[in-house]
Amino acid sequence: MPKRLAVFGGALFLVALSFAAESRADTISYADAVSVLAKDCGADIKKFCRGLNLGNGRIQDCLEKNAGKVSPVCTATLASVIASIQQRQAAQAAYTKVCDHDMAQYCGDVKGEGFVLACLLKTRAATRGKCGQAITDAGWR
Incomplete structure (x- = not known):
């Protein structure tokens, strides 16, 4: 009987872990x-973009310009990274709208965007619902 209980407990843990992983941000x-x-x-x-300075999208532009010559792994990784960064930027831009109710409820007397975010991170709002997901997607925890 204890062995069955251990197996059941382990299975339950894995199911819970999979749900937690699904709710994590892909940013x-x-x-x-x-x-x-x-x-x-x-x-x-190194092969196609030698001498370029990093930043301002130069590496991305170079890899996209040479898309026919770039390895398939790099092409897939670049697309994934771009999508993830865009999702993070969108979450950062939208979090005040998504969290406006929670900001008013938990942090109404706090002034300054950074201070409001710090306040939210200390509340239940940071761990539940759409506000919590927006904070996670924005990369602020």
Whole structure:
């Protein structure tokens, strides 16, 4: 009987873990994006984009310009990284609308956007519903 209970408990834990993983954001920070691109696109960047300065989308432009020559892994990684960063930027831009009710309820007397965010992160709003998901997608936790 204890073995069955352990197996059931383990299965329940895995199910809970899978739900937690599904609710996580699929966004990426700029630092992580650079690391992922260096890993999957490093050879292509060296080959096709040598001498370019990082930033301002130059590497992205170079890889897209050479799309027919770039490795399939790099092409897929670049598309994924771009989509993830765009999702993060959209969440950062939209979080005040998504969280407006929670901001009024929990942090109504707090002034300044950064202070309001810090206040929200200390409340239940940061861990539930659309506001919590927006904060996660924005990369603020």
